[in-house]
Amino acid sequence: MPQTAFLADMSASDLSGDVCELLDQLNSPEALPTLSLATAALSLETVSDQATLRRFLVGYREHALVPVELPVILRAHGHAVRNELRELLALDHELARDARLREFRVASAVVGRRQLAKLRPLRDQRLVQRYLHAVEAGQAHGWHTLVLGVFFAQYSFPLRQGLLLHGQRTLGGFFDAAVGTLRLSAATAAPLLADAVQPLVPAVNQLLAGSLSEELSVVR
Numbered sequence: 593m594p595q596t597a598f599l600a601d602m603s604a605s606d607l608s609g610d611v612c613e614l615l616d617q618l619n620s621p622e623a624l625p626t627l628s629l630a631t632a633a634l635s636l637e638t639v640s641d642q643a644t645l646r647r648f649l650v651g652y653r654e655h656a657l658v659p660v661e662l663p664v665i666l667r668a669h670g671h672a673v674r675n676e677l678r679e680l681l682a683l684d685h686e687l688a689r690d691a692r693l694r695e696f697r698v699a700s701a702v703v704g705r706r707q708l709a710k711l712r713p714l715r716d717q718r719l720v721q722r723y724l725h726a727v728e729a730g731q732a733h734g735w736h737t738l739v740l741g742v743f744f745a746q747y748s749f750p751l752r753q754g755l756l757l758h759g760q761r762t763l764g765g766f767f768d769a770a771v772g773t774l775r776l777s778a779a780t781a782a783p784l785l786a787d788a789v790q791p792l793v794p795a796v797n798q799l800l801a802g803s804l805s806e807e808l809s810v811v812r
Contacts, residue, residue, distance in 0.1 A: 668741025
């Protein structure tokens, strides 16, 4: 998938093997709904050419990625950093009630649970172990975005980079699927992805700034 300008200075060697593997698997095609399912869930046009692909990428970014997925990762990261298991479980249950995620639940939970199980060796991380136990006991779902936030916290991965990578790889996964289905030239269609991804930078900056402001207000 093409690199975008804001990640041009981050090569694969900059990421640990664990982080690379998790990002690859959490943003793999099996972690995403099909294009047809996503378009139906978000009431978007069927992707049939470059123009509808462009509108789909923008629509997914504006209706799912920025308002739902990125804030979930941020909130899960905060709960994990503060060792807030009760709040993490509450967030898990909140996502189960979110109608915007109805069509995405199966793929998200399957991939999230599998990746959460890979954190089992972190026996000294009580929150991880208790959340894993709750998922295995059927008391939580283990959404892949929530697990990603926990993972970033446990490995002290830079949150801004993590949010941008998730956004890029999610949109890139849809892009790759559409290019293959529509038999478009990846080189010709690449500007569509770059245009869809670029607004993630200010969106992530605003999200993090808002989170920091909330933390400061609590301290005061």
